[in-house]
Amino acid sequence: MSFSRVVILLCVVAVVLASKHKSKHQQMKASRHEMRGAKKALESLSYTKEEQIYSIDGYKEEPEESINDVTDKCNTLPCPPGETCYIDRDGAPYCDCVEFCIEEDGDPFIQVCSTGNVTYRSQCELYRLRCVNPREMDAEHLDYFGPCKIMEQCNPADLATFPQRMRTWFLEVMKELSGLTEEQGGLDEEEREFEKLAEAETKPWRRPLHWKFFNMDIAPNDFHLSESELMPMRAQLLPMEPCTDAFIASCDTNDDDLISIVEWGTCMGLNEEEILY
Numbered sequence: 001m002s003f004s005r006v007v008i009l010l011c012v013v014a015v016v017l018a019s020k021h022k023s024k025h026q027q028m029k030a031s032r033h034e035m036r037g038a039k040k041a042l043e044s045l046s047y048t049k050e051e052q053i054y055s056i057d058g059y060k061e062e063p064e065e066s067i068n069d070v071t072d073k074c075n076t077l078p079c080p081p082g083e084t085c086y087i088d089r090d091g092a093p094y095c096d097c098v099e100f101c102i103e104e105d106g107d108p109f110i111q112v113c114s115t116g117n118v119t120y121r122s123q124c125e126l127y128r129l130r131c132v133n134p135r136e137m138d139a140e141h142l143d144y145f146g147p148c149k150i151m152e153q154c155n156p157a158d159l160a161t162f163p164q165r166m167r168t169w170f171l172e173v174m175k176e177l178s179g180l181t182e183e184q185g186g187l188d189e190e191e192r193e194f195e196k197l198a199e200a201e202t203k204p205w206r207r208p209l210h211w212k213f214f215n216m217d218i219a220p221n222d223f224h225l226s227e228s229e230l231m232p233m234r235a236q237l238l239p240m241e242p243c244t245d246a247f248i249a250s251c252d253t254n255d256d257d258l259i260s261i262v263e264w265g266t267c268m269g270l271n272e273e274e275i276l277y
């Protein structure tokens with residue numbers, strides 16, 4: 001699979017989601033020092049990357065008012081996917097549907113397949129249309145990245161080796177991001193340290209697993225991943241990995257539709273001590 005492509009998708013989705021669910025609750029909880037460090041780092045990562053990502057995904061509009069005025073006011077108002085920030089007559093910022101999505105360069109992975117098995121030009125276009133036609137498109141959600149296709153069956157051998165592939169993937173993503181500056185959407189200083197420590201360990205993928213978990217555990221940050229928190233990762237993996245759903249289900253050992261940090265670590269091949277350090 002192509003890591004650089006996956007990295008870009010990972011960033012886009014993580015940032016869109018993080019900005020969507022920005023909440024004060026995020027600062028709470030995380031009891032252990034390293035976890036808190038990684039989480040905090042991720043939050044700042046999300047916000048510095050916002051502008052870049054929005055322009056990639058076409059959410060950003062050319063404002064009609066003075067550019068500085070709009071940028072300043074809209075900086076404090078992150079809009080959900082498919083919406084962008086405008087300034088009303090009284091000078092207050094508000095979110096509304098984007099008028100158009102910037103055309104992409106024909107990369108098939110920019111396209112997305114919806115839950116209704118319809119291919120959209122981009123994630124921006126799917127969310128833009130949902131925003132414009134909320135009633136008609138109520139049931140249309142992002143299913144996976146790339147054009148709709150016939151899904152292969154998950155074969156047991158692929159399911160058995162799934163955790164190894166995921167571990168390698170997270171490790172590679174983190175390494176790749178550590179090679180980029182923050183402006184380019186890479187890791188910040190704290191995350192970079194976390195990544196260095198990871199490389200020196202006998203299981204170098206252990207910290208990336210934590211990093212990825214807390215990267216997703218944002219709405220709310222409660223040490224459990226819900227279906228909607230897992231959605232962006234699922235949407236990236238599914239077109240390449242037909243066993244994605246079977247794997248996620250296999251992690252949820254108590255069948256509560258949530259993946260706890262312990263369940264996550266366990267199904268990735270860590271023991272309890274390695275998970276809660």
Ligand SMILES: *[C@@H]1O[C@H](CO)[C@@H](O)[C@H](O)[C@H]1NC(C)=O
Nearest residue numbers: 116117118147148149150151
């Ligand atoms: C979804 O769409 C693709 C491409 O048009 C098609 O090949 C596939 O069979 C469809 N899948 C389902 C479940 O309808």
